[in-house]
Amino acid sequence: xxxxxxALQLVSALGLIAPLAALACEPAVKxxxxxxxxYALAYRLSEVAVSRHxxxxxxxxxxxxxxxxxxxxxxxxxxxxxxxxxRPQVKRVGSGHWRAEGxxxxxxxxxxxxxELDGERLASEMVVFSQEEKARILSxxxxxxxxxxxxxxxxxxxxxxxxxxxxxxxxxxxxxxxSVLCATCHAPxxxxxxxxxxxxGLEEVDRNTPSLVNVGSYxxxxxxxxxxxxxxxxxxxxxxxxxxxxxxxxxxxxxxxxYQADYQRAFGRPVPEAEEALVDVGxxxxxxxxTLVSARTPFDxxxxxxxxxxxxxxSRYPLAAQRGLALFVGKGNCSVCHFGPHFTNGEFADxxxxxxxxxxxxxxxxHDGIKKLKANPHNLLGRFNDDATQxxxxxxxxxxxxxxxxxxxxxxxxxxxxxxxxxxxxxxxxTLRDVVRHYxxxxxxxxxxxxxxxxxxxxxxxxxxEDLVLFLQSLTSP
Amino acid sequence: MRIALALLLWISVxxxxxxxxxxxxxxxxxxxAWDTVPVKDVLALxxxxxxxxxxxxxSGDDGQQRLYAAAPDLIIPELRPYRSRADTGSWFRDETVIxxxxxxxxxxxxxxxxEFHLYGADTDLPxxxxxxxxxxxxxxxxxxxxxxxxxxxxxxxxxQARILWAxxxxxxxxxxxxxxxxxxxxxxxxxxxxxxxSGGKVDAAWRKVxxxxxxxxxxxxxxxxxxxxxxxxxxxxxxxxxxSDLPREVAEQIAWKNGERLFSSSLRSD
Numbered sequence: 001x002x003x004x005x006x007a008l009q010l011v012s013a014l015g016l017i018a019p020l021a022a023l024a025c026e027p028a029v030k031x032x033x034x035x036x037x038x039y040a041l042a043y044r045l046s047e048v049a050v051s052r053h054x055x056x057x058x059x060x061x062x063x064x065x066x067x068x069x070x071x072x073x074x075x076x077x078x079x080x081x082x083x084x085x086x087r088p089q090v091k092r093v094g095s096g097h098w099r100a101e102g103x104x105x106x107x108x109x110x111x112x113x114x115x116e117l118d119g120e121r122l123a124s125e126m127v128v129f130s131q132e133e134k135a136r137i138l139s140x141x142x143x144x145x146x147x148x149x150x151x152x153x154x155x156x157x158x159x160x161x162x163x164x165x166x167x168x169x170x171x172x173x174x175x176x177x178x179s180v181l182c183a184t185c186h187a188p189x190x191x192x193x194x195x196x197x198x199x200x201g202l203e204e205v206d207r208n209t210p211s212l213v214n215v216g217s218y219x220x221x222x223x224x225x226x227x228x229x230x231x232x233x234x235x236x237x238x239x240x241x242x243x244x245x246x247x248x249x250x251x252x253x254x255x256x257x258x259y260q261a262d263y264q265r266a267f268g269r270p271v272p273e274a275e276e277a278l279v280d281v282g283x284x285x286x287x288x289x290x291t292l293v294s295a296r297t298p299f300d301x302x303x304x305x306x307x308x309x310x311x312x313x314x315s316r317y318p319l320a321a322q323r324g325l326a327l328f329v330g331k332g333n334c335s336v337c338h339f340g341p342h343f344t345n346g347e348f349a350d351x352x353x354x355x356x357x358x359x360x361x362x363x364x365x366x367h368d369g370i371k372k373l374k375a376n377p378h379n380l381l382g383r384f385n386d387d388a389t390q391x392x393x394x395x396x397x398x399x400x401x402x403x404x405x406x407x408x409x410x411x412x413x414x415x416x417x418x419x420x421x422x423x424x425x426x427x428x429x430x431t432l433r434d435v436v437r438h439y440x441x442x443x444x445x446x447x448x449x450x451x452x453x454x455x456x457x458x459x460x461x462x463x464x465x466e467d468l469v470l471f472l473q474s475l476t477s478p
Numbered sequence: 479m480r481i482a483l484a485l486l487l488w489i490s491v492x493x494x495x496x497x498x499x500x501x502x503x504x505x506x507x508x509x510x511a512w513d514t515v516p517v518k519d520v521l522a523l524x525x526x527x528x529x530x531x532x533x534x535x536x537s538g539d540d541g542q543q544r545l546y547a548a549a550p551d552l553i554i555p556e557l558r559p560y561r562s563r564a565d566t567g568s569w570f571r572d573e574t575v576i577x578x579x580x581x582x583x584x585x586x587x588x589x590x591x592x593e594f595h596l597y598g599a600d601t602d603l604p605x606x607x608x609x610x611x612x613x614x615x616x617x618x619x620x621x622x623x624x625x626x627x628x629x630x631x632x633x634x635x636x637x638q639a640r641i642l643w644a645x646x647x648x649x650x651x652x653x654x655x656x657x658x659x660x661x662x663x664x665x666x667x668x669x670x671x672x673x674x675x676s677g678g679k680v681d682a683a684w685r686k687v688x689x690x691x692x693x694x695x696x697x698x699x700x701x702x703x704x705x706x707x708x709x710x711x712x713x714x715x716x717x718x719x720x721x722s723d724l725p726r727e728v729a730e731q732i733a734w735k736n737g738e739r740l741f742s743s744s745l746r747s748d
Contacts, residue, residue, distance in 0.1 A: 355705050360519060362708040402672045403700075406709045445510075445563035446703050448670065 028097040029059030034122045055101045072116040073100045127322040136329040141303045151387035152229045153283045161266040165288025175244035185209045191419035197427030201243030206357040208427035211420045216290035219346040223409045223425040224369025228396045231282035232378040252277035279384045294415045295477035324471025336454045343414035352446045355407045366408035370401045418476045436465045499530035501737030504669035504698020509538035511704035527714035535593045537563040556590040570600045589744035592621020601631035610635045655687040658694045669698030675720025692728040696737045
């Protein structure tokens with residue numbers, strides 16, 4: 001029974017909520033408001049759990065005409081076509097003020113509280129989350145996380161390094177042609193990505209450009225996780241012939257010619273030779289990117305209100321987003337992989353997306369990523385890790401190459417996901433609605449019979465799909 | 479340049495000659511692969527990987543018949559009771575599967591029926607029972623993606639059945655060994671598992687089983703999506719790595735001799 005305790009979230013059906021300014025009378029109770037042309041009603045619920053009785057305090061007044069004399073209350077689950085198992089008793093406690101007791105929501109889900117004031121109906125929808133759902137929702141916060149220094153990068157968090165990194169981020173001379181900068185693909189005005197299906201530096205690459213917002217907190221970098229630190233990942237596009245096509249010597253020369261003083265301030269030494277200079281450029285770029293943290297979102301406001309049992313605060317989160325959230329942590333099983341404050345487990349999965357990169361050519365994803373990671377002299381097991389204990393290298397040391405890794409790609413975080421279209425590792429899905437449709441109509445035949453059991457065709461209704469999209473959009477920071 | 483080329487050949491030819499052949503006992507060439515990985519590409523990938531022979535079962539039989547026609551020396555077809563992979567979870571209750579099997583068995587030669595997914599009590603449903611009767615009638619292997627209970631039930635239906643246990647049921651090595659000891663006509667394929675040979679080293683518990691029952695195991699890539707055909711060379715290299723951690727004779731049996739002994743003559747009368 002304990003498990004089934006609920007948090008109660010109340011939100012008036014949007015169409016029925018009236019702007020405060022329009023109220024012509026003030027109900028005797030502060031709480032969630034519902035209005036008709038004639039009446040204004042506000043109610044407040046006592047702490048509520050599934051399968052536990054609760055009380056409702058109701059205040060109502062007439063905008064014009066005589067004040068309401070009688071109140072009836074009921075509740076129902078429209079999708080289940082049933083109401084409560086109990087008939088509440090309503091007691092008048094004053095003029096336009098009632099208390100109802102004996103109500104009980106005997107299952108989690110979407111409920112509708114129905115009030116009848118002198119025969120006139122007022123309805124208020126709400127989503128009742130189970131205790132398990134509440135725990136899942138709370139696990140997606142709080143936000144923002146505490147700032148974290150990267151122990152593998154001795155200049156992580158250092159203002160001089162952040163300033164150098166920012167200048168280098170917008171420095172086209174780092175590329176061999178002098179024409180490509182980090183911001184070419186990671187454009188700040190596009191949530192630090194490029195809105196293309198596949199990235200394009202000097203040539204088109206096989207994968208979608210991920211956003212850099214919140215990148216400081218990842219465990220693995222790149223769609224294939226071929227890098228285990230942000231600074232090592234930052235070196236890859238510098239050297240990739242299809243992106244910036246630089247060499248360590250070229251990067252060192254740019255530092256020496258244009259950034260001597262900045263480098264000295266950030267690293268406390270003159271610009272070193274090629275390999276050392278290259279790695280330090282990566283570390284300065286990483287220091288800058290670590291500062292790219294998204295702001296709070298409507299979801300975060302809701303999540304914190306839920307934690308405080310603040311029904312008033314929760315009521316500001318749109319009901320459709322709540323229904324989408326219920327799908328996200330419930331039927332959709334989305335939060336199994338997209339969990340935590342960043343909405344990702346930081347690992348890799350086969351989401352049933354094809355991974356041919358071209359005719360006769362596949363993108364092996366994580367399988368190739370693990371091999372590259374292990375072979376990379378810049379991984380955390382190497383000499384460039386500034387954490388002498390190498391405690392941060394445990395994942396690199398123990399990650400195991402498995403057959404299922406072939407065709408797995410990073411589970412991306414979902415904060416600001418609305419701003420980072422197109423989606424998936426190859427940008428093959430243009431919109432959030434396409435992504436939801438992908439999971440709703442998932443081709444299970446692409447998944448191994450003994451593989452991931454979480455992914456199953458969701459078969460969402462049109463309204464459910466739209467609710468899920470609206471929830472995902474609520475992860476956007478203003 | 480000529481010297482460099484000669485040196486390269488000198489180095490690579492002996493290395494290739496020493497390469498352990500592979501009998502791949504678990505492949506699929508299903509409907510969605512026919513266009514994206516055409517027959518010539520499949521054969522090129524198999525030869526690049528050093529696959530000596532491949533036991534192929536497919537959801538939709540036409541593609542693998544084209545494969546077999548193009549390379550009868552390389553391809554050994556099995557008949558899968560699936561017309562598409564959508565049949566995977568429903569075939570054992572679908573009576574239309576039986577005429578499909580009967581028609582195919584009349585028209586073509588196969589080494590076995592499978593790989594089919596069948597667990598526990600479902601094994602005793604009418605459709606699987608009829609499938610077992612057909613295997614018996616045509617003297618075919620059964621390639622079962624089953625739990626141990628399913629395998630036991632197949633043997634109860636046909637005690638003389640020869641069964642290739644796919645993925646060895648994803649069971650622990652001790653349980654696999656127990657089943658192999660109990661059933662002398664049960665063999666195991668190791669497809670889609672890495673627990674027996676990670677990082678070029680054989681797991682201690684599996685080593686014990688391989689050494690005790692070296693004539694009962696085969697390797698397999700499990701090309702369950704079109705893209706995974708491109709994994710065949712990688713998988714062969716991976717298999718050779720862990721097999722090299724076993725005595726040569728044991729490694730050869732698991733790599734190819736067991737499959738060759740059991741399946742290579744099955745279509746010879748063609």
